Amino acid sequence: MPRVKSSDTAPKKAPVRKKTLTKTIHPKKKTKSILVDVIEDEALPSEKKLASDFLVESENKKKRKGMTSQAEKTTSEISSNLDRQKEFFSSLALKEKSTDNSNDGRGGKQDREAGKRSLGLYRRLAIKFIILVVALAVIVAYFSFSKLTVAVNLKGETISDTLLLKIFDPNNTEVPTVDDATDSITKTATATVSMLQNDPREPMAGNIKEIGTSVDKTYLATGETYLGEEVVGSVRIINNYNKSQPLVATTRLLSPDGKLFRIKNAVNVPAGGEVTVDIYTDKPAENMAISSTTFTIPGLWLGLQDKIYAKNDAPFTFTKKVQKYVTANDLEMAVKDIGENLIDNAKSKAGAGQNWLYLTLTSPVVNIDAKVGAKQEEFTAKASGKIVAVAVDVSEMSKLAAAKLNLIIPDDKELANFKGDNISYSLDNYDVASKTATVKASFSGTMILRSDAQVINPQQLVGLTDEQIRTYLNSRPELKEYTLKFSPAFMKKAPSLVDRIKIEVDKN
Template sequence: MPKKFTDIARPNGSDSKKNARNSEPEKTEKPRLQQAARATSAASLSSRIKDNVRRKANIWKKLVQGKKTLDHETEKHAARKHRVPMKALMWSGIFLFISACVYGFGLMATSVHIVITTQKQKQDQSFSIQFSKKLATATADILPLRLYEKSFQYTKTYQATGQSQEPSYVEGTVTIYNKAQRTPQVLVATTRFLSSDGKLFRLIERTIVPGYTIQNGTTTPGSIQARIRADQPGPSFAVQPTQFRLPGLAGLAKYQTIYGVSIVPFAYAATGTIPVVTEDDIQNAKQSIAQYAIDQTKQDIVSSLPDSIKLLDQALRIKVSSVAVPAKAGTKTSSFSATIQGTVALMVFDEKDITQYVQTKMSVNQSASTLVKDVVTFSYETPIVSFEQGTMTMSVHAKRELIPIVDTMMLQQKTAARTLDDLRRELLAVSGVRRVDIVVWPFWITRVPSNVDKIDIEVR
């Protein structure tokens, strides 16, 4: 930094001479100091310029190096961006291979399924048909009739519905003892038991009385409880606890050792009711067994005939020779029997004959381009039957469906290699076709296969 010089004011008095003497050297020193100051200033400026240039050079160097680094990073990023991983390449190859296989298989397995729905027509017509048992086969106007006759005899049991008021029978429980033997004693149902006051009762069910046993020198009689019923109705048999003897053992040693004992009084129940046969029961049984005879005989005959044989109720005749009901009105019983005897005659025909006859008549006005459905339904009206002459006349109402004929083989040849739109238009133009549904495989094909074996046509 240059030095700064400041002029000093001239002093007054004695110093003026001294200052005059020193003024000459001061004039010589001043240029030299100014030159040194200028040199120092130039050197300082040069140093600052060099520092500035060096600093700018360093900055530029760093900028150049930074740009190179940035370019290198950019190139690395671009390389990474454009580099395709091996795994992605592998999966892409697998996908392309599978797609090619599917496409190739689809081309080889190409097929077309066509469903054609036709416009069906219903046809119904009535005919008057004659039958005769004299014919073995059908003619143009008369159909054969078969006559069957069978004798029958059936017996059935019916329940009585009437009721009669009757005195009830006294019943009670007795304990029967067996001191006579070590083996059991069998007593059959209705075995008589006589009370000590002479009232007779009977055993209701078969009973086995155990024999006596001996244990430690003590004999214990065998015993069993059983129900007995008074031999006659009425309250006089309501006996008090007593002992009963068995009259059937009278005169035997067992008479004293096999006996019965009651420990409670026998009670008399109120007057009860018992079933009896009424006149209505008899008449209903006669009607029921007659219908049973018809149904059973008809079943016996028809079951042995082919399924196509038809029997009408009007073509059946029953002749009853006898209906026997042994029970009379008022008979006291819960059930009774009825027996019927007689003969049944019935005339049947074969529906196959009617089917052939009707189809022949109905085909007169049938179009050549239609096909008759197999199922033909019939209804029979007002049959007139004569068993004496063996004839029958009746009205037959027939119904059937007419289906348009569709030549599937011709359509296969005609539609091969056509586009699907052309195929649909072609099929809808066929007479009698109402609707067309097309299913293709694989789904992306737009043409029908040229191989007719891969074209499937279904007509509904």
């Protein structure tokens, strides 16, 4: 007989009991005694309950009916027991079938639900796994492909310096003595070089020339005394008559618009000819400066006015009438200018091909043919003097200047832009006795960071955003300009790995 599982906890197994039923046969009937052994199988809790209920109900029936006789009782009991057993097992089979069907339905539903739960679990695990793989791929791609290139253009810093040179001419043998006045031995060019080696200023060989020159020049007086106003111009007196026509000074000339002018000098105009004469006006004013026109001569007979007349070919000019005189400033400027003219004259004598520096050895001797207050429009100045011309070796000077700048440049920088042609020179002094000149050279250059110097530390940029990087770079004074190139372009943040950051330096 099959066992039915119950959700309740199974009780302890009861021992198998054997019931012996004895059937008594009355003598009236010829029957045989039958011994029936009923072996009870281990009952499940539900079966026990069902059997218990059935037995209780049977006992109640027995009590109601009573036992009429022992044989009937025995026969009825046997029959009843058989019927009850049949009913018991039938009901038990139905119960088990019902229970099995119920369990099968619940089990199938539970299996389906369990399958659904398992499928959802697998789906969630798969989604999480995919998300994890994608995130890992993004992280790997970020570290593998993210890159930042910083291209910087360095800003040069100007550095300036000066150098004093002691210029000597190796070809010049006219050198003063080394010892005191009692020693009459003159120095040679080699002795001059030896002397210069003890001078704190930088010695340099060059060319030195002493040039004597003279010059004269005319200058205009700038002093003015106001005398009044005047209208200045000239006219042509035209005579188309068959006789000459004399005209006295102050003869009137009348313009078409009624302006009156006079001729300054007396003239005699020949027949069929013309004469040019200056004019003036009694009332000078700006409106009297008229353009070209034809004038009549009111003093002539009316019949001659169309034959003898005047005409101006150029406009008249209105001016203020002044008296020129020489001022003290005129003389000072003349002395200064005549000295510069002496140097210009010396330049033409020094010769071309070298960068000469000039200096007047002594104050030039200047002679001027006018004094302060002299009423004249111009005066003449003459001067003479001695000029020294010094030429510097530009190539050598360029090397010295570059070496001097390299000495004062910091260790982490280098000279980037220096041109010897831009050196400016000034001749400060000339020693006539030693025939040496002191020249001051002024020069400048541009210095930038050295090629092996670290302009930007990539470690400082790790993980910074675009704005943070720009703020950092803007604070660096040595940078002229810069550009940032992110890869990929949409990622505006520096990589987290320092080796993915590249610095490119442009020194041009």
